[in-house]
Amino acid sequence: MNDKAHISYHTARRFLIDLIKNNDFSGDEEIIKLLHSILQGKSCLNYFTDGVVSRVHIDKETRIFLLDYSDQEVKMPCLPKTVFLLFLIHPEGVNFKGMRAYLQELYNIYQIVMKKNIEADKIRQILGNLVDPMSNSIYEACSIIRNRLLKVAGPSRMKFYDITGKRGGCHHIKLDRELVIVEHEKLRKMMNR
Structure with a gap:
């Protein structure tokens, strides 16, 4: 089963902004790490591929x-x-x-x-x-x-x-x-x- 959402960038952006504004992620370590890496200007890709050895x-x-x-x-x-x-x-x-x-x-x-x-x-x-x-x-x-x-x-x-x-x-x-x-x-x- 493919659990990827197929929505437009603008819809996803709006969802993300609403999600961040209306939720407290202080207890979710994974989301905090991801947001921290984004704020430091690091690529999200680095976060998701951290354990991967690249070709x-x-x-x-x-x-x-x-x-x-x-x-x-x-x-x-x-x-x-x-x-x-x-x-x-x-x-x-x-x-x-x-x-x-x-x-x-x-x-x-x-x-x-x-x-x-x-x-x-x-x-x-x-x-x-x-x-x-x-x-x-x-x-x-x-x-x-x-x-x-x-x-x-x-x-x-x-x-x-x-x-x-x-x-x-x-x-x-x-x-x-x-x-x-x-x-x-x-x-x-x-x-x-």
Whole structure:
């Protein structure tokens, strides 16, 4: 049985306003949480999908979406997006100190993400800094990734999408790779190796 009401937006709006004006919800914790999240400018969708792990969709232009939370793109600069994709490709994890072993793969991903021609030497310089164990570049990239994902996923769901690990050990993204949809042909081949 489908218990969804099929009424117009204006009728639903009028009902909602009357309901809020004429009822005391002080004892209804669920409604109070929902109203509180709305007043803080958060999406109602976040409230209803709080326990849901979203699929990650990477389209043909390498734009990233968390399909089950929002139709909003998770926008990232090229380098953090390259790092995020590398970690999605490697569910076993990557040791930050050993990232030099992934330099060619990072180069290939960066070229896909960049979309415009850039000198190979410039890319190698950017990525060389990223994989340098003495540089903070990988931590800066992870911070940007975390910040951008947080805007779409929210704090309670970050554990599935964040690059985490112990210092000196492997870092990884916990997300089940069955939830990753890749439309970009070259990236899909890299994911399926």
